[in-house]
Amino acid sequence: MKRRYDWVIHTVLIIGCTIIMFPIVFALIKATQTRAAVMTPNLIPGAELMNNLRAVWVEASLWKFMRNSFVVAIAVTIGKTILSLFAGMALVYFRFPFKRFIFGFILLTLMMPTEVLLVPLFDLVSQQPPASWTAFWAWFHDPRHVLLEPSPFGLGWANTYWAIIVPFLASATGTFLFRQHFMAIPQSLADAARIDGATPLQFLTRILVPMSVNTIGALAVIQFVYVWDQYLWPKVIIRREDFQVVQVGLNLIIGTGEGTQWGYVMAGALLTLIPPLLVFILLQEQFMRGFALSESK
């Protein structure tokens, strides 16, 4: 009796897939065409793909944007994973005062997205540091300045990698994820390790890390894509093209004038899509089985 509706299912799915695929297929075709053909309704693939890729990579300096994005995404991913591992370990395997408060302190940051803090964060990162200790003390010694007035000093990191790496190194999600994961590891393992005389560091590197490969992998992949896709913060804090990331760089390639080379731009958009797409293809089995679901719970 189900057979009767099969053609409806196929029709709806084919229409759905076509609409969802159309923009990307369109971009792919246009990336292969000559400059003249790009501006026509022609949807026959051309032979210009390599030329367009080369042009956007070299002339429009996409290579520079891609390099910056890789540096930032890899630095944040590694840093975040290590810091979250450390914090998770401290919260599970040690006893110390104010533990609950510290855990709450970390979790509460989930409620404060960086975007909401855009303006003060911009001030903090871009304003210059105090010129001297005397200047700093002149401001700091009076609590009225510190508590009631906006800070006049910052880190002076505008237009540097620091500005787009350091603020994202700590992660409430990561810490929470590792904490939950460690709580699920049998207690006896930690006891055995300690009785055998393992130091906490040995326990971390020899036992916890090998046992958490899946969690580490999942977190790393999610973080990499998250950082790779970031747009607002790099746009605001990086004003020099040499340090700009690829998501914002793409918009710089479009430019503002009428002479936009859309063939190049489409080639650039496709190149930008490749790293997250690789992650997706690598993990598609897990995606299909609901990996994303189990990780978020």
Next chain:
Amino acid sequence: MKDRAVFQSRYLPWVLLLPSLLILSIFIYFPAIQAFILSFYKSNLRLGTRRFIGFENFTNLFTGPFSQAYKQIMLQSFLFSLCVVVIGLSISLVLATFASQKIPGARIYRLFLIWPFALSPAVAATIFAFLFNPEVGGVNLFLNELFGIKPRWLDTPWLAFMLVVSAAVWKNLGYNIVFYLAAFQNIPKEYDEAAAIDGAGPLQRFFRITVPMLSSMTFFLVFTNLTFSFFDAFGIIDILTRGGPIGYPPFDNAGVSSIMMYRVFQEGIEQGKSGFAAAFSLFILFIIMIITILQFRYGSRSVQYGDN
């Protein structure tokens, strides 16, 4: 909480926690405090002036000379989020329902449906910007050839708004469908089959069984999609329309595709009015907190698993 504290050390846990605590304090808590302080100041980044003005920034948001614009933007943010959530989730739910049926080629369909998971807001917007470019874009060349029309997608208010919504929905489809497909695997098939034997039609089964069974997943997706439409949609709007164009009355006080986050960026960063932008940000934070609290309070209650 079961105690697993096996290692004894007075300082080691603090050494392990210090980097995370330092970064969260400096880059989240300190700016959060600064946002409060700034919101009481009239400050201009360009001129470097700062003057204490009390609650004026907050009152300006609702009664000041530009309050009409802010109210319009708040309404638009609400409409934008509503469209992204309702349209996006409806399409995802329907496609996920069909793609999880036992039919030949289901795997291929699923792959084609969920790949937009890899799209970033900027890439999605860049492709849309070309596709809907009024002069050289594929859609208009096609429409021109067939019907002799060239809609001004980016300058016509309601078209621009719908275009931004479409790009956002498209970008998020993969994510939503992945989660719905995963949820489908946890639904026992018996209910659907039992209903079918009792003579319930496919539509009836969809609305009476599938939709309620997926309600907890829908609930989760509503919140992730809300966050997306509040913040991540910034990239889409910035690349496609820059918040414009000005609408018809009563939507003529600001660009129709401006959402709150975009206005904060424009006033706080582009125009350097950091005091006012900080106050506006706190208003957004207030809404986010209400949403988060609602999520925690009602998140577990809306789960429907049947009797088991």
